Amino acid sequence: MPSALLVLASVLTVTTVALDNGLMRTPPMGWLAWERFRCDIDCEQDPKNCISEKLFIDMADRLSEDGWRELGYVYVNIDDCWSSMERDKQGRLQPDPKRFPGGIQKLARYMHDRGLKLGIYGDMGTHTCGGYPGTPLDKIKIDAQTFADWEVDMLKFDGCYSNSIEQAQGYPLMSKALNATGRPIGYSCSWPAYQGGLPPKVNYTQLGEICNLWRNYGDIQDSWDSVMSIVDWFFENQDVLTPAAGPGRWNDPDMVSVEPLYLDNDVSSR
Ligand SMILES: *[C@@H]1O[C@H](CO)[C@@H](O)[C@H](O)[C@H]1NC(C)=O
Numbered sequence: 001m002p003s004a005l006l007v008l009a010s011v012l013t014v015t016t017v018a019l020d021n022g023l024m025r026t027p028p029m030g031w032l033a034w035e036r037f038r039c040d041i042d043c044e045q046d047p048k049n050c051i052s053e054k055l056f057i058d059m060a061d062r063l064s065e066d067g068w069r070e071l072g073y074v075y076v077n078i079d080d081c082w083s084s085m086e087r088d089k090q091g092r093l094q095p096d097p098k099r100f101p102g103g104i105q106k107l108a109r110y111m112h113d114r115g116l117k118l119g120i121y122g123d124m125g126t127h128t129c130g131g132y133p134g135t136p137l138d139k140i141k142i143d144a145q146t147f148a149d150w151e152v153d154m155l156k157f158d159g160c161y162s163n164s165i166e167q168a169q170g171y172p173l174m175s176k177a178l179n180a181t182g183r184p185i186g187y188s189c190s191w192p193a194y195q196g197g198l199p200p201k202v203n204y205t206q207l208g209e210i211c212n213l214w215r216n217y218g219d220i221q222d223s224w225d226s227v228m229s230i231v232d233w234f235f236e237n238q239d240v241l242t243p244a245a246g247p248g249r250w251n252d253p254d255m256v257s258v259e260p261l262y263l264d265n266d267v268s269s270r
């Protein structure tokens, strides 16, 4: 009997291990720019839809004024194409000065003043998927510190322009680097999506220890077929995926049911 209890206790311990930053005990909810706004950087021709501080301020206003925040939609998340093409003189990432004239910290404070959180995007690799400066291994510490200095609350860490060996080093390193800043920053890893999403290539035990959230599968597109292909994949692989999830550690089907809700702020522009 005592040994049976011991086994049960150890099973429970193993299955509840999660990244120890206290965040995302329930699945994170909020809004992410990519699915609708992509890499639209043309603020002169398309000021309402371009990736700029105005877009994120607009979304923050919607979440806080229209009742979404009270339902739990608190993350306002920047995706790719926010940064300048060059790092600053100290080697830090910097936002595009024309599109984010107030800087990222001011945007984070805008969110915090409204009870919201700001997410940002980086990429484990030489470049982001959109061709902006990435975070290769030797830039992980400085980028984690920059995000913390800006008072960012969440990082989506994509995986374009890196190989599997660099990813296997970089994703755990970023987890450590974020922790070392002392600021709790939710950590979303795109790593498994680059490994095909399934064991044996993906180690979900390890992911749960280093990430709060992970993208398992392809990007959602603006079509029902895309939604269904994602739902089908999660259905087919539920025996692997369901046990991977728990408080502080979640599968992210890319905006289906879990993470960023897509808020159509401008139906007329469709
Ligand atoms: C860093 O990790 C330690 C040990 O897991 C944990 O106690 C601490 O809360 C973490 N800090 C942050 C800021 O995530």
Ligand SMILES: *[C@@H]1O[C@H](CO)[C@@H](O)[C@H](O)[C@H]1NC(C)=O
Pocket: 203, 204, 205, 206, 209
């Ligand atoms: C998966 O990761 C866990 C935790 O880091 C480790 O203990 C285990 O050996 C890994 N499994 C495989 C098959 O590599």
